[in-house]
Amino acid sequence: MKITIKDVAKKAGVSTATVSLVITNNSRISQDTRKKVLKAIKDLDYTPSRSARGLVSKKTGNLGFILTDDHFLRTEPFYTRIFLGTEFAAHVHDFYILLTTLPNTFSIDDPLPRFVREKNVDGIIIAGKVPTTLIQKLEKYKIPLVFIDYVPPMGEFPIVLMDNISGGETATKHLIDLGHKNIAFLGGDVQHPSIADRLVGYKRMLEKHNITVSSKLISTGSPEPIKEEGYKAMKSLLSKNNNISAVFACNDAMALGAMQYLKDIGIDVPGKISIVGFDDIESNIFLNPPLTTIRVPKIDLGVEAVKLLSERITNKNIARKKVLVPVELIIRESTRKIS
């Protein structure tokens, strides 16, 4: 019933070693034997067993994907989209993805993910912020690591990030192009690198257009970039400025909160104030008005990570260490030209 390498060898009239060499594309096989073997493989419909290969070659054909529980479970499917991106790319690169989640409380005494302990992955993708202890433990395993949307505080790892600075620039430029000058920045905690970079982009673009960057127009006090904080921050911003005509929110959630506040106090969007968000969460198009935003290609983040990791695994010495995935301005109805 089950076909093994022996059957192929017998049928092709060669040794199993030769068959193996053909399978692994070794160059020291003559065209003739290669053909013979290939034919036998095809005739018998043979595929080498993963377990057997893995046992001897130390290559499993699997990639691990690690993220924290709360990232996996949160409603907005940001990280699960990234994961889907890796699944997508894995198919192309002939890998399978093993997913695991771990608690935020991971301590140095906790066991590593099972796929690590069982030596069942050739490399690992880590998405979003994870406990530093995890990275420390993982480092000892000498297993290739790639990070997505998180810059680990130590080590020299390949990283896949979205281009936050350029996104901040694009969003701001869009507002400037529409004639806005009094553009507020609605941010969260600037300790978060993404938010800091978006702010950098905002400032750069203003300066480039000789618009004075005013700290009164910049809100960075919110502890978390969530809707409720966007609501509060918009309120506070408006109390300090009476001439804001546009807002660049550091993410869609905060943009949503800001829009809510403006609606509550009767300020029309985009009639009176234009708003740009960042992320392009799924619900944006159902908003009223639909939100203009910077789209983060989550799928691409996952795809790039698999590419990077795949390079690392098959080819030890590669230059690429950091991939910046471009973002894209999506113009909807929350922004408007002014005179």
Add this chain to the structure above:
Amino acid sequence: MKITIKDVAKKAGVSTATVSLVITNNSRISQDTRKKVLKAIKDLDYTPSRSARGLVSKKTGNLGFILTDDHFLRTEPFYTRIFLGTEFAAHVHDFYILLTTLPNTFSIDDPLPRFVREKNVDGIIIAGKVPTTLIQKLEKYKIPLVFIDYVPPMGEFPIVLMDNISGGETATKHLIDLGHKNIAFLGGDVQHPSIADRLVGYKRMLEKHNITVSSKLISTGSPEPIKEEGYKAMKSLLSKNNNISAVFACNDAMALGAMQYLKDIGIDVPGKISIVGFDDIESNIFLNPPLTTIRVPKIDLGVEAVKLLSERITNKNIARKKVLVPVELIIRESTRKIS
């Protein structure tokens, strides 16, 4: 560096066979030796290699997940949510999920998914409709199969379905309880078992309340249950009936289309007509008004499938063949009480 079963055996002063027996929880090991071995395992931080176990035991610890390209890629994350559910449950049952997608055009000559050929999964979950040829080829492999949201035309496989009939009943009952009597059914092709069952539930509940089932109130002509068809169907339904006070749409997409049409011709929802959908797609809450619907717990579908498959794999003779996942009425603002 790397710890093997030999190291554990040496440290515990027993043979590797004994260690293996302890690992597999074999009962014919004395408490004493078990303890000794367990301690050695812990001290050395040993975990058996997946590949080695797989090679000899024929158990990989992996489950395959198959769905078609278009199901994987479609915007509404129905099947990807199911997949996420299997990932979730896999963690609990100590499995990993290997995902693969395949084209709708799968023919008998196409190769089976790689994880099947490489003998890298212990069982397979198939979500949504797949080509019959696939099932036929898979059957020969004697590998446990579980279907989600699809009843294969042949074979005797365990299946996980949502409870469409009961959902249809619940939706209809909700409208009846609200005082409605002229309730239309907005359906797609009744060849689709889900739609047929929802219609069955609708009819049953009407009959139970002695409301005559009128074919004029039932639309089943739409080829696909999509928004555009909902729009058309609503239009046609209204042209034949002038006293419809409520609509049960066979899914949210069609409900959306219907709402759009009603908005276009100035009929208020729920003021004039109440609407119930089915599925609970993510965008429902952003609708105006938010849609009352029957929620299909996608995650649960995946979870149940893993449970079923896990039972099959570990324990050959089990009774459960069909799991009906309950659905739930989510009341929002598209339905209203009438006098």
Add this chain to the structure above:
DNA sequence: TTGAAAGCGCTAACAC
């Protein structure tokens, strides 16, 4: 360019 043979780390008969 090919083959013989060792062995990857584990499990499962079968002895003892």
Add this chain to the structure above:
DNA sequence: GTGTTAGCGCTTTCAA
């Protein structure tokens, strides 16, 4: 109750 041993199916020196 525990140990011995023979592989599982493959890759990889090393010889030829």
